[in-house]
Structure formats: structure tokens, C-alpha cells
Amino acid sequence: MSKVLMKGNEAIGEAAIRAGCVHFFGYPITPQSEVPEYLAKRLPEVGGKFIQAESEVAASNMIYGAAGVGVRVLTTSSSPGISLMAEGISYIAACELPVVIVNIMRGGPGLGGILPSQGDYLQATKGTAHGDFDLVVLAPSSVQEAVDLVILAFQLAEKYRNPVMVIGDGMIGQMMEPVEFPAQEIGPPLDPGDWALTGCKGRPTRIVNSLYLDAQKLHEHNVKLKDKSRRIAAAEQRWETYNCEGKYDLLVTAFGMMARICKTAIDELKAEGIDVGLFRPISIKPYPYEHLRGAMDKTKRVLCVEMNMGQMLEDVRMAGEGTKPIDFFGKAGGIVPAVEDVVARIRESLGKKGK
């Protein structure tokens, strides 16, 4: 399979189609609008359905309806839109339906800006919406990885019957990179199994519902959802390390595009004989705490770098459990820290002056 040059947002749309998802409901918002635009053109070509919803509230409930009748379904949005989708996501998680949600983040809070950000980390991993549930959240650091993770997202959503979010900053949506799609064109259709609403011909009726008026029953449902989260945490942690073979002077933690910038900074410092390791969680939920702890054990100091005011920092601290000093470097507002900025901050952490 040859590589094609594609914009991130379009590649995400194409990846969903390759995963066998031909149903999309969404609402335009910068910097992700190329996903709905691409799918509005592409889905009819593959016999799919594209609907521009009247709002993200409606879009999230449309994917609830589509997933509930047993089809693969995608929605995409950006930060303020994801806040509106929170309602539907909570219901979908409660009803244990498989959907994929892509969040191409922009700066916030409020209307914020339209430039790249990683400001929705906590929303995605900790407090997406009301009630006890966990998303699976995957954070790509290149357009190719966005493609791979969107396909994986559909697999995980169906395996665990849980909403899965792929989260990237605006840059990932907007940049063009060569990508390769898997050889197989369309995945097999979703098996509606013993849960989808397809009409009750030849079987008892089914209900997709999240109302439990009996406290004990709701408690049991919450316990069941938590058990599922634990199974996911045990089996689906994904991460990458870079320059972590031996011991290193400092460990940098970063996710998504920010990790890629940190890699270049690490290469520059390595040329000077400064050894810096990188730990990049790919699944930011479930978070690979123990693997990060393992990487931390081989250094004296940690620096968490993010395009926000310190959201993953909380998880890095949790992994370290106070064993290592942890510094933070972050820029918000849509400012993408440059390689030089990261190099300077690493030097500062190491107590070293410039060259």
C-alpha cells in the first residue's frame, strides 16, 4: 500500500471508513470541520450516511441512536462542542454502546480560540460528563498515528462496548503528512449481538436504557461499569518511550504532538551529551501509571510538558507518588512551544545555563 499526502482531519475521516464506519453525525467547528466536510463527500460514495446535526447536543444523541440500533458510528468535534456532547456521551457510556468520538482540541475555556491546545485532557480523562464512567482516550502524535488509533478506537469501542475518544490538538487536524491506510478496505459489519435494537422479530423485546430507579440496581450497574474500566486498564495501556534505554539526566513526559516536539529537543541535547528520556502515554485513559513510574525510576528529575496549564501533570505526579521532583512547562492559548523553548526549559530543570 502506497503512502498518500493527507490533511489530518481528512485522514481521520478516511480511517473511519476503512474501519467500516459509514455513519457520521456532527456539527462544524474549527479546527475539525474538514472531517465532516470530507465525510459529506466520501460517505455517499461508499453507501454511508452523513448528517449535519443542528448542534453537538443533537449530534451526540444521534450517535446514541445509531449505536443503539447496532451500526458503527463516528462523531468529531472540538473543545466547546465536546462540552455540549457531554450529555450524549454519559448516556452512551451508561447504555454501554460502542461509539468513536474525535476531539481536535482548541484553546479554552469558553470560546477560547481556534489555535491548537491540549486543554481538554482533564475533561477527556477525568470528568467528561455526569456520573461514574470512564472513556478510553487515545492521543496520537502524527497523522499516521491518528489513522491507526481511529481504527483501533472502533475495535476497542466494540470489544468493550464503551465510547472511545481520540484526542489530538488542532495541529494534528490541520497538518499534512504522508499516511498509509491498512490494506483491508472495509471492516466487517458490527455484530448487533444480543443488545442492539433492530425490531424484535423472532426474539424478546430489548431496551436501551440508563434509568435505574432502584438504588441497589444502579449501584450494581456502577460496579459493573467500574469492573469494565478495570479490565480495560489491565489490557489496554499503550505508551512509547524514547531514549530510555539506560539511565538519563531527566525524564520528559508529554502526550500527542507535544511529545514529538520534545523528541527533537531530546535529539539536540543528546548531541551535546545530555541524556533526556521521553515517556509518552498513547492511551491517556487508561493511563500507564506503572510504566511511567518505571521510566521515572531511572532518573532524578521529571519535566512534564503540555500545551495547557498542567493537566496531565496530575497523572504524572500520581505515577511518581512524590518520589521525584516534577517540573512543569506549559503554554496555553494556542501557543505551541518550539523545540528551543523545550530545550531551554530542560536545561533550566537540570540547572544548566545555555550553550
Added chain:
Amino acid sequence: MRKVFAYTDGLTRLPTHYCPGCTHGVIHRVVGEVISELGLRERTVGVAPVGCSVLAYNYFNCDMFEASHGRAPAVATGAKRARPEIIVFTYQGDGDLASIGMAEIIHAANRGEKFTTIFVNNAIYGMTGGQMAPTTMPNQRATTCPAGRDVNEVGYPIRMAELIASLRTPAFVARVASHTPEATIRAKQVIKEAFEHQVAGECYGFVEVLSICPTNWGLSPRESSSWLEKEMVPYYPLGIKKRPDEIKGGAHGHN
């Protein structure tokens, strides 16, 4: 002996939780009978709302969704677009449909979604204890307008059937009532027609059913029926407001 009444297999045999005299149960039965008589039970997916009929999924004997407050039309859109072969209906109260879910209902109707909405207008929020609805009548008392609805403060009640009928996209739009046996028989005919338009793949169907809430109106069921007739019907005129263009003036005619 001639059988004059039988259970419809469109409903389960569960006793409903509705208050004595409430016409939610009557409307359930009518919808259940229509689904059953049209032979649609095994290919139907219903969407229950938030409101007194939140448990409708236990009463309709077909596959059922529970939707969040007001979003039943969006859920129905997702379901019907994904599986056009199924028959989809939403069952919604006035707080659900005309307040929090106003955007979803208008846009689903305007897109011409091929599902059917049963809109139960009892002029009040039943489930949460009698607060004002967008359909509460002028001067009608509710817990959040204890002196009666002041139209200078909160506007006049919204006529949903007329609002939906004003949309240009082809649709079947009607208003019926459930307070007398005659009205209920008529309601059934109209609801049946709405489902038939869906079966034929023709258009969106919207049937507003005027309903009573003795509990929150503070009236007996009999007084409630009279109040509906006297206060609601003049403001919410019954009849078919709109049929899809291609059959307008055809076999069905207007009434």
C-alpha cells in the same frame, strides 16, 4: 359471544404507573393498537422521553430506547438513518418536546426524518410536580407560576402542531385529543395515518395529543376532561394541519 375488547399485543401486560384518570395510559393503548394492527410490532423501535412517560419503554411491547430530556428526535434520527427498514416513533411530553427539546424536534421535522412523533400535551410538567410548561394556558396556575401564567412575562403557549406545520418540508401534522371516547377513537385514526405515512416512506409524522393531568391540574378526571374541552381545545384547535404535498386533496382530504 362477540369479543368487543381485547388486550393489544402492542403493549406489555405491565400495569402502568400513571395517576388515576391520566390519559397517558389511553394514548399508550392507542399507539399500541395502531402498531399491532399495522403489523409493525416486530420491526418497531420506540423512543421514550423524560417526563411522566419516562417508563414507556416498559409498556410498549417492542424494542425501546430511553432518551435524555428532549433529545428523543435526535436519537430517533440516528436510529432511523442507520436502519431505514425499522419503524421508529418518539413519545414525548410538552416539557420534553416544546421546551428543552425544541431544537431537536424542529430540526428533525425540517429534515423530513421518516419517523413518527406522538406529542402528549397536558399543559404542564407532570413528573416534576406541576411546573409551568411552554404549553401552559394563559392564567393557568402552576407551581412556578402560582398566580397563573402571565403572558406578558412569559409569552403565550406554543402551538407545536402549527409550528411544525409551518415548515415547508413534507410532513403529516395533526392535533387530536384523548379526553373522551369519541376523541380517542379519532386520535387512533390519525395516529394510524401518521404511521402509514412512515411505512410508505413518505414523510415525517407529528401527532399532538391533548391530554389531561388531574393530579397537577388539581381537578378530578371528569373536571379535567371538561377543562381540556373548554380551555385547551379553543386555543389548540383539533384537526389535520398538514399532509405531504403529493397526497394533498387526494383520497384523504382535509378536515
